[in-house]
Amino acid sequence: MAELIFFGVFTIILLFAAVRVVTSRNIVHSAFFLILVLFCVAAYFILLFAEFLAAVQILIYAGAVVILVLFALMLTRARVGESTEVANKQVIPAAIVSLVLFGVLGYFFYMEEWSITPALTYRPSLQEISGSLFTNFVLPFEVASVLLLAALVGSIMLAIKEQ
């Protein structure tokens, strides 16, 4: 019962913050509402017994990614409270498309008979996650590290000032 209450509270905060991310006139406010969204997603992970992922989510997403976005905002001089027209001409078609998409997705998610265990009982330990990561998925792990290196070199090359 307590999980349901927590789930409801975090869902309300999550949906409000997500809507504000895409509707607020000030981009700095969008970035801060994105932090709120990321914290609510981390709360979902705790409800789903994935505490390590919750820590990773807060450290990497809320800690690093949003700070990077704020840096880029400062470098591109988005003036605070300035932009009066943030939406382009296709707001109404975009709203219709996303509402129809949500209707279809929600209907099928609700009607599908999922072959699942009925209740959340099993709590995986951190040893199991790391064991799986370093035995079954060791090749994707190495590829991910190479990808991070390539992204690092690429972003420095793109952002550096030419002499």
Place this chain on the structure above:
Amino acid sequence: MLRLEYFLIISAALFCIGVFGVLSRRHVIQLLLSIELILNAVIINFVAFSAFMHTAKLTGQVFAIFIITVAAAEVGVGLAIIISVYRNLKTAKIEDMKILKW
């Protein structure tokens, strides 16, 4: 009692909000923020399935870690491109970036 459908429907809602943001915003950085919303919806789905369909390999959680890695790389490269474009075109609005159009 939490059910799988709750998480799936909330993540569908988050995904659709992100799609709305990608389709309707003008500033490039807001597009990146909307893409982050979409990626988070996907991560919620992976972790929910991993929790409700227990397998020995914990594939859902491991893939969530990979998605977070790729999202970090994507934001880094995307912001570098935005800064480079801003330096050349002096704009960050998506409809001004049309010099590849004819």
